[in-house]
Amino acid sequence: MKKSTQIKKVTQLTLFTQFTQFTQFTLFTWLKIIVQIFQLDKLSKLSKPGKLGFLFFIISSLIFTTALYAKVTGPCVNCHTMHNSQNGQAMNRGDTPWGGSGTLNTPNETLLNATCLGCHSSTDGETIKTLPGGQKVPIVFNTTGYPANPLSGGNFYWVSTGVASSENDTKGHNVFLGNGDDNLSSAPGDVGGGTCGGVNACHKNLYASTSPPSFGFPGARQGCTKCHMVGTDFPKGYHHINDTDPLKNSTSDGWFRFLSGHQSGSGHGVTGLIDVNWQHDASSTVHNEYLGYSGTKTSAGGFSALGNTMTAYCTGCHGNFHIEQSTSNAWIRHPSDAVIPNSGEFASAYNATGGTGTYDPRVPVARPTLNGWTTPDATVRLGTDLVMCLSCHRAHGSPYSKIMRWDYKGWPASGEFNGCTVCHTGKN
Numbered sequence: 380m381k382k383s384t385q386i387k388k389v390t391q392l393t394l395f396t397q398f399t400q401f402t403q404f405t406l407f408t409w410l411k412i413i414v415q416i417f418q419l420d421k422l423s424k425l426s427k428p429g430k431l432g433f434l435f436f437i438i439s440s441l442i443f444t445t446a447l448y449a450k451v452t453g454p455c456v457n458c459h460t461m462h463n464s465q466n467g468q469a470m471n472r473g474d475t476p477w478g479g480s481g482t483l484n485t486p487n488e489t490l491l492n493a494t495c496l497g498c499h500s501s502t503d504g505e506t507i508k509t510l511p512g513g514q515k516v517p518i519v520f521n522t523t524g525y526p527a528n529p530l531s532g533g534n535f536y537w538v539s540t541g542v543a544s545s546e547n548d549t550k551g552h553n554v555f556l557g558n559g560d561d562n563l564s565s566a567p568g569d570v571g572g573g574t575c576g577g578v579n580a581c582h583k584n585l586y587a588s589t590s591p592p593s594f595g596f597p598g599a600r601q602g603c604t605k606c607h608m609v610g611t612d613f614p615k616g617y618h619h620i621n622d623t624d625p626l627k628n629s630t631s632d633g634w635f636r637f638l639s640g641h642q643s644g645s646g647h648g649v650t651g652l653i654d655v656n657w658q659h660d661a662s663s664t665v666h667n668e669y670l671g672y673s674g675t676k677t678s679a680g681g682f683s684a685l686g687n688t689m690t691a692y693c694t695g696c697h698g699n700f701h702i703e704q705s706t707s708n709a710w711i712r713h714p715s716d717a718v719i720p721n722s723g724e725f726a727s728a729y730n731a732t733g734g735t736g737t738y739d740p741r742v743p744v745a746r747p748t749l750n751g752w753t754t755p756d757a758t759v760r761l762g763t764d765l766v767m768c769l770s771c772h773r774a775h776g777s778p779y780s781k782i783m784r785w786d787y788k789g790w791p792a793s794g795e796f797n798g799c800t801v802c803h804t805g806k807n
């Protein structure tokens with residue numbers, strides 16, 4: 380069969396599956412429900428407003444189920460291949476981005492038809508890709524240029540093979556296989572974790588593959604999976620977790636963005652409130668929420684010392700940037716997880732008056748607690764909210780040196796936005 384016919388067939392099959400799902404669940408069930416509700420008072424003794432109310436309840440619950448947060452949906456064939464073979468041809472496209480061409484590959488773990496990188500990268504400039512059936516895929520690497528609307532973590536474009544250079548390597552975590560950082564041979568600020576797992580331990584580099592088994596994880600880890608542990612076994616279950624709560628604060632809901640760790644065994648991870656569009660359209664009212672902890676400024680990093688915070692997560696590999704923050708009440712490394720005071724130059728941070736300013740997704744803050752949160756807060760509360768690693772850095776990559784969220788190195792010559800002054804208003 381010609382490749383184009385093959386693709387057409389797959390699309391037809393996909394559409395057919397969707398159509399049958401539609402008829403089964405939508406037309407049939409709906410007709411049944413509507414007929415039952417409005418059948419002359421035989422089935423129910425509800426009044427007309429009562430029936431309308433019930434109908435409304437059904438409609439809203441149906442709409443709500445389609446807005447499930449962390450669960451992948453749609454035809455299995457979009458993402459899995461049973462034998463990695465169709466008409467004798469391999470189906471796993473490996474690292475090949477959406478819209479790209481590449482060689483077909485050997486079978487993948489969990490029968491996936493692509494690697495993490497393959498599924499999360501694209502040849503066009505879009506950072507959200509929609510699959511047949513409506514499932515949205517967050518894109519973290521656009522192969523043809525840094526995208527106009529990067530997602531919250533930024534984008535890996537500048538550290539990709541062919542683009543990477545000693546200058547560009549500073550703009551991201553180097554996750555591409557075989558493409559190490561020209562300047563760094565381990566995670567700056569690492570407190571010794573770099574020795575466990577051998578020369579390719581996650582703390583040493585993110586580009587090379589660790590050989591299994593390590594830290595009780597049976598699979599090899601490389602790139603993405605050195606940070607997103609995706610469950611205790613490689614890569615199991617997080618994508619399919621059926622969970623409607625936007626607050627991710629446990630293993631059973633996959634943590635925030637599948638960010639778990641191995642400190643003191645499993646069961647540790649990042650707590651956060653997710654934006655469903657991964658901050659594609661971020662504003663003061665639309666954004667993720669991060670947890671912070673202001674307990675100690677000199678303790679070890681990691682989850683057991685700092686709780687389920689983003690700073691704890693980053694310090695798992697960059698521990699000294701927390702441990703050595705302060706000595707004799709003087710800062711010797713910039714604080715992370717420190718409360719932004721409601722005094723001095725900080726009193727007008729985030730354009731605050733009376734201690735309350737406007738949240739700016741270019742310079743996010745962490746909150747001391749997220750318990751019970753269901754929506755993002757559009758305000759920054761001085762004296763309460765905290766500066767943290769992601770106030771200044773992106774997690775994946777950015778157009779700027781040291782993965783900064785703004786052009787720190789080029790300012791003021793660049794004339795661009797300077798995030799430092801959002802807090803340090805006296806230095807504007």
Ligand code: HEC
Nearest residue numbers: 448449450458491493494495498515516603607614636637
């Ligand atoms: C076959 C395609 C596919 C593959 C392969 C894949 N993902 Fe995903 N991933 C998705 C889709 C689709 C979503 C969006 C899920 C949703 O709506 O929450 C997603 C979401 C995510 C998220 C964000 C979770 C959130 O809160 O929205 C992370 C992190 C992630 N994937 C990491 C990985 C890692 C690491 C791997 C490799 C082990 C991987 N993915 C492999 C399709 C894929």
Ligand code: HEC
Nearest residue numbers: 495496499517519530531532533552602603606636657774
């Ligand atoms: C250094 C650790 C690290 C590495 C390596 C890493 N991620 Fe992430 N990732 C994060 C963090 C932290 C976030 C949350 C970012 C935020 O909220 O701003 C995140 C967020 C995401 C998201 C949600 C979209 C977004 O931008 O918030 C996806 C999808 C994702 N990562 C996939 C991947 C894939 C695929 C790879 C490998 C190509 C990868 N990550 C490598 C740490 C990492």
Ligand code: HEC
Nearest residue numbers: 451452453454455457458489514609614615616617618619
């Ligand atoms: C949009 C992409 C996507 C679709 C659609 C999808 N999966 Fe998955 N699935 C994944 C990814 C990515 C993983 C591996 C990463 C993880 O486990 O989080 C996975 C893992 C799995 C696993 C192993 C982990 C576990 O939970 O036991 C099973 C089994 C599985 N999928 C079955 C299915 C079936 C059956 C369907 C169709 C009803 C389906 N998947 C549809 C992306 C998808």
Ligand code: HEC
Nearest residue numbers: 548549552553560563566581583584693696768772774781
């Ligand atoms: C699993 C270990 C690991 C985690 C977790 C991790 N990093 Fe890194 N980081 C590294 C390594 C290794 C390097 C050096 C090589 C590179 O850039 O890939 C690095 C480099 C950096 C750099 C310098 C970039 C450069 O190339 O000059 C910054 C900035 C950074 N990390 C920030 C963060 C932040 C912020 C977080 C939390 C979101 C984080 N890291 C989490 C391992 C990690």
Ligand code: HEC
Nearest residue numbers: 567690693694697700701713714715767768770771781787
């Ligand atoms: C106030 C803003 C800010 C905060 C908060 C911040 N950083 Fe940085 N970071 C920077 C800047 C700016 C640089 C560039 C080097 C410099 O000017 O010191 C940098 C550099 C780095 C580097 C590269 C160091 C090297 O040797 O190349 C790493 C790694 C890093 N930061 C990790 C972190 C981690 C982890 C956290 C949280 C514990 C964090 N940063 C919090 C602003 C910040």
Ligand code: HEC
Nearest residue numbers: 710713714717718719720742766770771787798799802803
């Ligand atoms: C989200 C708010 C925030 C941002 C953004 C921020 N800072 Fe800070 N910075 C703080 C806080 C909070 C302190 C600690 C203040 C205190 O407790 O007195 C601090 C402390 C400092 C100090 C030490 C001051 C002292 O008295 O010892 C310097 C220097 C500094 N920041 C520079 C920077 C630079 C440069 C940038 C941009 C790269 C930056 N900060 C970005 C919140 C921020």
